[in-house]
Structures are given as C-alpha cells and as structure tokens.
Amino acid sequence: MHLRLIVPAEQSAAVLSALDRDFRVTNVVLMAGAAVRPSGDLVLCDAAREAVTDVLAGLRQAGLLVDGGVTLSAIEAAPSANAHAAEEAAPGSPEDAVVWDAVLDQADTQVGGSWSYYAFLTIAVILASIAVVTDSAVLVVGAMVVGPEFGVVTALALGIALRRPRLSRRALALLVKGFLLAIGIALACALAARAVGWVHPSSVSADRPLTGFIWRPDRWSAVVAVIAGCAGVLSQTAGRSNALVGVFISVTTVPAAGDLALSMSVWDSRQIMGSLTQLLLNLAGMTLAGIITLIVQRRLWRRTAAVAATG
Incomplete structure (x- = not known):
C-alpha cells in the first residue's frame, strides 16, 4: 500500500529513521517543506499490506494522526525488486492482512447517513414491493443489488467486535431509521396503488x-444470512469488493422490507x-456472523505476527 504522510518538520528525522529501519517499507521519499496545510514535510513510502497497521501504530504514537496527515491507497502492481523484498520481509499473506485503520475509516463513512443511502434503500424497498406484486425474481435480484444496507451492517459488527460503542450506536440508529423511512415510503406508495386499483389483497395472498x-423464513434463511455475513465482512476487510455482489443477492433484507410494506397496505x-x-433474522444473522469473523481475523493475524516475531 502507498502511504502519503505530512510530517511536522521537527518530527521528520525520527519518522524517516523509523521507516528506513523497517524492511517491510520501501520507496521512501522526502519532499522537505512541501506541505502547506497542515504545514510540514511530505513523506511518501510504500509498505507491505501486512505492515501497514504496525506503521500506522508508530505514527499514531508520534502524534502524526493529529498534528500531521496520513493518506492510504492501494497499489495495483509493484514489479520492482525492492517491493518484492519488502513483501517477503512481512509475515503472512497480504490477502489475510487487515488494515484496521482503513476499515474503521470506511465504517465511519458508511454510517454518515447520507441522503443517497436513504434514497437507494427506499428505491430498493419499492422495487422489492413491485417484485412481490408481479412475482418477479428478476426485480427481487435488482432490489437486492440496489440496497446499500450491508455496509452499515458491517459497521455495526465492527463496532461491537472492536468495542467501539459510538460506531455501533450510529450504525444501529442508521439501520433503524433507514428501514423505517424506506418501509414508510413504500407503504405510502402501496396505499396509493391500492387506491387506484393497482394493488389488491389478492396480490399479496395469491400463490407466488x-x-x-420472502415471507417464509426457515432454517436455511439463518444459514444463508450467516454465510453471507462472513463473506461480506471478509470481502470488505480484505479489499475484495467484487465479492459483495454475491452477498447482496444472497440475503433477503430488502425483499423482506418490501414485502412488509406491501403486506401492511392490505393488512x-x-x-x-x-x-x-x-x-430481523437476516440482519441479526449477518451482524453475528460479522462479529465472529472479525474476532477470528484479529486473533489469527495476531498469532501470525507473534510467530513471525519469535521466528
């Protein structure tokens, strides 16, 4: 991963010395006096993914996360010999390493409660309601993909697993408010559709x-929610967002919300x-699976680091 650091001038020598001593870090560059706000020196370096958490811990102890600046970005390819040497010096596999600072920063963004989150969730729930009326599996899948709720579920699991109560509270509040708003708007749309004769009680009670x-949860619903929760958390912590599509179309949160709104319109x-x-079963299953996955990841990585340090 690439690190861009803004370092107060009086701390540059110590930061550069620490980076230079770490064989998991390479391509260290100093641009003295280049930073304007905050003012200081600009330091660039590349670090093996497995080393980033340790490097950030040292920078945090030096106060750089408060007095300076840190930016992380993924490197698609680094074919140089020094990059390979830095990777070999790091324990474990880069695919197993979790950059917890980046994961927490992403979780904080997810629970911000932007208008787009509410909009996408509402659109997804309305699509799911239409899917129920038309008995369309295609629309169900579409609603699942549009729904943005999994990132918030991950943030909730992360807050509980890492004992960040503020993050957990914000994530839980956003989930509740988001689904209440989306179901409420979908219910209003369903009532309007019923008033003009587009929706009838038979639309819900008919064989589908x-x-x-969607409205018949069983043991497999719980199993799928747990598996999807594990896969989703792993995809986000390992930086493999392409796997999230499979998670979206596996869980039945948004379709259940759509079915709930439609069922309420005909009571x-x-x-x-x-x-x-x-x-509720899907949300609880994904959250529980996420908590367990995150705890296991932390323990496995700490064991890997400890073995490497003693070896």
Missing part, C-alpha cells in the same frame, strides 16, 4: 412461486409477521 420465499397479518421475521 418465485417470491413466496395481511400473516405475511406481515413472516416478512418482519425474515428481515
């Missing part, structure tokens, strides 16, 4: 071979309870 599973109590149970 392609979407009936089908059986489907209301079924879809609500499905929604």
Whole structure:
C-alpha cells in the first residue's frame, strides 16, 4: 500500500529513521517543506499490506494522526525488486492482512447517513414491493443489488467486535431509521396503488412461486444470512469488493422490507409477521456472523505476527 504522510518538520528525522529501519517499507521519499496545510514535510513510502497497521501504530504514537496527515491507497502492481523484498520481509499473506485503520475509516463513512443511502434503500424497498406484486425474481435480484444496507451492517459488527460503542450506536440508529423511512415510503406508495386499483389483497395472498420465499423464513434463511455475513465482512476487510455482489443477492433484507410494506397496505397479518421475521433474522444473522469473523481475523493475524516475531 502507498502511504502519503505530512510530517511536522521537527518530527521528520525520527519518522524517516523509523521507516528506513523497517524492511517491510520501501520507496521512501522526502519532499522537505512541501506541505502547506497542515504545514510540514511530505513523506511518501510504500509498505507491505501486512505492515501497514504496525506503521500506522508508530505514527499514531508520534502524534502524526493529529498534528500531521496520513493518506492510504492501494497499489495495483509493484514489479520492482525492492517491493518484492519488502513483501517477503512481512509475515503472512497480504490477502489475510487487515488494515484496521482503513476499515474503521470506511465504517465511519458508511454510517454518515447520507441522503443517497436513504434514497437507494427506499428505491430498493419499492422495487422489492413491485417484485412481490408481479412475482418477479428478476426485480427481487435488482432490489437486492440496489440496497446499500450491508455496509452499515458491517459497521455495526465492527463496532461491537472492536468495542467501539459510538460506531455501533450510529450504525444501529442508521439501520433503524433507514428501514423505517424506506418501509414508510413504500407503504405510502402501496396505499396509493391500492387506491387506484393497482394493488389488491389478492396480490399479496395469491400463490407466488418465485417470491413466496420472502415471507417464509426457515432454517436455511439463518444459514444463508450467516454465510453471507462472513463473506461480506471478509470481502470488505480484505479489499475484495467484487465479492459483495454475491452477498447482496444472497440475503433477503430488502425483499423482506418490501414485502412488509406491501403486506401492511392490505393488512395481511400473516405475511406481515413472516416478512418482519425474515428481515430481523437476516440482519441479526449477518451482524453475528460479522462479529465472529472479525474476532477470528484479529486473533489469527495476531498469532501470525507473534510467530513471525519469535521466528
């Protein structure tokens, strides 16, 4: 990974010395006096992914995360011999290393509660409601992909696993507010559709071979939620966001919310309870799986680092 550091001038010598002594760091560059705000020297370096957490810990102890600046970015390729040497000096595999500072920073962004989060979640829930009316599996998948809730679920799991109560509270509040708003707007749309004759009680109670599973949670719903939660957290901590698409179309959170809104518009109590149970089951399963995955990751990596230090 590439690190761009803004270092107060009086600390540059110590920071450069620490980076130079670490064989997992390479391509160290100093541009004295280049930084304007905050003022200081600009230091650039590349570090093996496995070493980034240690490097950041040292920078934090030096106060650089408060008095200076740190920016991380992934490197797509580094074919030079010095980069390979830095990677070989680092213990473990880069795919197993988690840059916790980057993961936490991303989680803080996810729980910001932007208008786009509410908009995408609302659109996804409305799409899911239409999928129920039309019994369309294609629309169900579309709603799953549009839904942005998994990042917030990951943030909730991260806050609990790393004992960050503020992060957990913000994530939980955003999940509750987001789904309440999305279900409320979808319910209003469903009531309007019912008023003009587009939706009837039979639209919900009729046999739906392609979407009936949404309001019928079973043991497999819990299994899928747990597996998807593990896969989703691993994809985010390992920087493999392409795997998230598979997670999105595996869990039934957004479809359950859409079914809940539609069932409430015709007041089908059986489907209301079924879809609500499905929604809560998926959220709980993903969160629990995320917590366990994160705890296991931390322990495995600490063991790897300890073995490397003694070896």
